[in-house]
Amino acid sequence: MKFVTPALLVGLAVVGWPLAASATNGYFSHGYGVRSQGVAGVGIALPQDGLAAAANPAGTAFVGNRLDVEASLFRPDRGASIHGNAYGADGDYSANGKRHFVIPGLGYARQVSPALGVGLAVYGNGGMNTDYGRNPFAAYGATGKAGIDLAQLFVTPSVAFRPAQGHAIGAAVTFAYQRFAARGLSPFDNAMVSSAPGSVTDRGHDSATGWGLKLGWIGEVLPAVRLGASWSSRIQMSEFDRYKGLFEGHGGFDIPASYGVGVAWQASPALTLAADWQRIEYSSVRSVGNPLSVLFSGGQLGADNGAGFGWNDISVVKLGATYAVDERLTLRAGVSRAQQPVPSSQTFFNILAPGVVRNHFSLGASYRLAGGELSAAYTRAPKVTVAGDGSIPAGFGGGEASSHLREDVLTVGYTWAL
Template sequence: MRFALKHAALVAACLTTTSAQATNGFFLPGSGVRSTGMGGVGIAYGRDSLSANANPVNILNAGMRGDMGISIFNPERYATVGKPAGQTSPFGGTFTGDVESESRYFLMPEMGFAMPLTEQLSIGLAVVGSGGMNTNYPANFFSFAGDPPVSDRIGVDMMQVLIPISVAYKVNEDQGVGASLVLATTRFQAYGLGAFLTFDSFTTITSDEAHMTNNGYDYSYGGGVKLGWQGEYLDDKLTVGLVYTSRIAMTKFDKYRGLFAEQGGFDIPENYGIGIAIKPMKNLVISADVSRINFADVKSFGNLGPSTAVTPYPGPGPSTRNNAVKAIPSTVDPSKETGNDEGMGFGWQNQTVYKLGIQYGVSSQLQVRAGYNYGASTIPNNQLTFNTLAPATVERHISVGFTYKPTDELEITGTYMRVPNNSQTSPRNQNIIGMADIGMSQNVFGVSLGWMLAPGVSEYGDPSEDQKPWGFYAGMGIGQTSNSKWESSNINASLAADGITATSDLDNTNANGNFPWKFYAGYEINQFFGVEGGYMAFQDLYANVTATAPADATARLALQSDAWMLAAMGSYPVTQDFSVFGKLGANFWRKQLLTTDTTPGVTTSTTATQFMESDGGRGLYYALGASYDMGDYFTLRAEWERYDVDGADVDAYTGGFLFKF
């Protein structure tokens, strides 16, 4: 058995990089900063030149304008192999790798231009990022215990850019068609994969060892077509859109023809979708898209990689080793060696993406928007070996944004998208790595400028809405909280994962009068929009645990947690004094778990052994509520809030008051 067998999973470096940056599998969630603020919608609704990347017909409504923007992309991802603790490799030794990538911030520029040639014909050009990232792990976490890695770092560097050149034609007052020639270029390199040598005297994992790693940058170029249609109905209150994008045929990565299937093939998948946009008011837009991306049709993505063996491999050596080897497709079928036409990929499935966005024109100069985007992970749990280096696991995306128009010729757009962590865990004893646990969360901050040389269609508010009451306020509240993970079944399962057989009972009888409370402060820009920040102290939670293995013992658990939050706030005045509101933002949580050993005969109330575990992080925050003005300066408020605290849904129900300044 050669050393390379111990590192077979490193082929992930060349297979998952782009997807780890993009958030709908291989694709970015939206076409530009503005679209991202509405969850990425764009098939039936788009107003800037970059929206041609979603549907070329959108440029009919853009007028003559240029757009330029930049986004800061912050992915936080990890990969752990050999988990849970004590999981051993079938080849001997224990995998202990648990590491986060050091590359966490990337810049994504964008630019575009659109102009009408006649009243019916418009053209446009856009340059947008499609995918790419730099993954730089400080340690070769696939190394076996006692075996040093071939290199101390492993990673990949990939960047992909799309350039749609578009033309759109207005068939009549209600119908438009469009087409784009989509040019594409991709840059790629892989390093630290030198352990990919032969498995042993009769089996290899790659078809070309010389063109697998450490060959510097390679470039790929290609093109495809995008076709679109939009129709307007119900006096322009309803728009329906269709779009189809062909598979973009790319030249092959010659320097890495031993990594990608089909001798370095890396085409961009075919995709298509339908969208609708509804305008119940002239300054309110609700839009939704459904898209399908055919990842599995591109062999570098869709071909299966190492999995979990069903039957033993009929070769020499221990049975545990043979089971692991059998799970690597190239072991029993040389045509599955990476680089071959049927070479191993990372087993992605096709993906359906759902997008929902809403935009409201607050005034003649301000629009606010929010969106939600969901696409189930393309990675099956039994295909994590090749997806550990760049874990493209994210599924949910929540965004907010705005556009401010200081002059008739200039628009300033900002967006924040939060992508909560989503993790996946492989079956136990998955081939050579024992077990894999991968996950990722993301933050995206974007800003763009739009120069309007000739105005297009827009959905701003009336000038009469520009002057509304606004100002600072501060308040407090008390109430009740609940934690979705503080259940006996979850506590028992968590202990079982650590090798402890136990039962638990929730017990809050000794909460010492603890009750949730909060304070907050905010600023009302006008009667519809504001920002708010605050602090929430959650209710303390308790549980009694009785363990029966590996030894009889009892313990008491006490969970204390709190959070700071920052959110955008939208309000709607139902009457002069009564309003309803919603909030969307982020929370920054802290928690402490105190474990007290209460085993009879071992400890007493004065000598009990205690263990304190602390953790912190950030998560999604959103809320719904209502308020009633008791005068010009005093308001009653009741609300429901949801905090994402380390994967748990913490709900807060509070009532209180606020003062306006």
């Protein structure tokens, strides 16, 4: 227990770190922990470090006694274009006013007994940031820069119990903190569009909190083969009061439920192959899932069942491999592919939130040192453009909007064995 206090102090330091926004599988992170990121986010049946509970709380039982601290340098390239607009909004727009973000993470695990493990994971689930120096809504009367800043931070204490050899069940509670700001959206800040004019844009940062539950299982069903399953509840968040005229339900922006299954096969003493399937229920959160067209049937921004960003639920498939070269060096590689959350009919409002990348390609490595282990992972998400199809309503001059995004993520972490 002498290591609990240092772990909590580091955790508090991470919580106090200025939040950064990322956007990978929609606005969920593609992977939690540097080792998971090295295999494109695989982790449901392949726990590798103290952040394992972020993907599956049962993983806390399999990672030993450790403290993992890491940071990711996230570099998105995002923007939009408009053509055929009757109000003169045509043009190409870059949202790269801010290019680099630092995302911290921490994981702690302790095996209290052969049958019981406890842990603490602190991580950024994801988010979204756009920073348009040239405002894409200027033709509608907007001035200054435009964009949004959404960041989410999670603190997840977990417990995992081994009912039998090779099997574990886990549970965790998650405290979620999210922060949001919007600017340059004055064309949407009026009584015709919003249910609460004056609470749509340029109100500075607002924050919201909530609690959720995670459950998971990992079991060795065949020699050298593990299966896993995990579920994370929807997190009911407090409202963004400053933006009650933007988000459905008077500022509501809950975090959607997600769930998945995984498999890991120890193909040889050195080689492990693993795969995950994950489902994220974006459409269940009305501020995310309701389409903008609701606006023209009486569903104003901010109102109950009002207009939103029109995102779809998505499934993600992840494949990864780890190879132990020797006792010191382990190599990793992975690839993942996600469904598209942003329909082509919804690209106009999603100029603000172009979470459209689909593929991730990852490489990683760990090297054991005398006092611990140094790990790194690099992920590339190639550029994806979603071209609009009936995307700009006639009330905004018609035409089409396209959104694009590309990402690079470099994560470095260090592990202390406790």
